[in-house]
Amino acid sequence: MNKFLYVVIFFILSINTAQAASIELLIINKTPISVIRLEATRAGYPSWGSDHLGVLEVIRSGTSWRLIMPYNGHCNYDIRATLTGGHKIEGINVDLCDADTWTLVYN
Numbered sequence: 001m002n003k004f005l006y007v008v009i010f011f012i013l014s015i016n017t018a019q020a021a022s023i024e025l026l027i028i029n030k031t032p033i034s035v036i037r038l039e040a041t042r043a044g045y046p047s048w049g050s051d052h053l054g055v056l057e058v059i060r061s062g063t064s065w066r067l068i069m070p071y072n073g074h075c076n077y078d079i080r081a082t083l084t085g086g087h088k089i090e091g092i093n094v095d096l097c098d099a100d101t102w103t104l105v106y107n
C-alpha cells in the first residue's frame with residue numbers, strides 16, 4: 001500500500017472519530033417567547049457553561065436549535081435556557097446520550 005492510501009485511510013478514520021466525539025440535543029422552543037441564552041455544563045458542575053447561542057443568535061418561539069456538546073465519556077448535562085425577560089428553564093442531569101430533544105414550555 002502506498003503512503004497516499006495510508007493518509008486517506010487515516011483521514012477517513014479521523015473524521016468518523018470526530019463525528020462520534022460529540023452528542024447532540026435538539027432544543028424545541030414551545031414557549032411564547034424567545035430564548036436569548038443557552039448554557040450547558042456537565043451535570044453537577046458548580047457553575048454554568050458559556051452561552052452556546054452567542055451574542056447574535058436566539059431560539060424564537062416555535063423554532064428549534066441543535067446543541068452539540070463534546071462527548072468525553074460523560075452523557076449527563078445540566079442545561080439552562082434564559083428567555084427574553086429573564087425567566088429561566090432548567091434541565092438538570094439531562095442524559096444527552098439517551099435524549100434527542102428537550103422541549104421548552106412556559107405559560
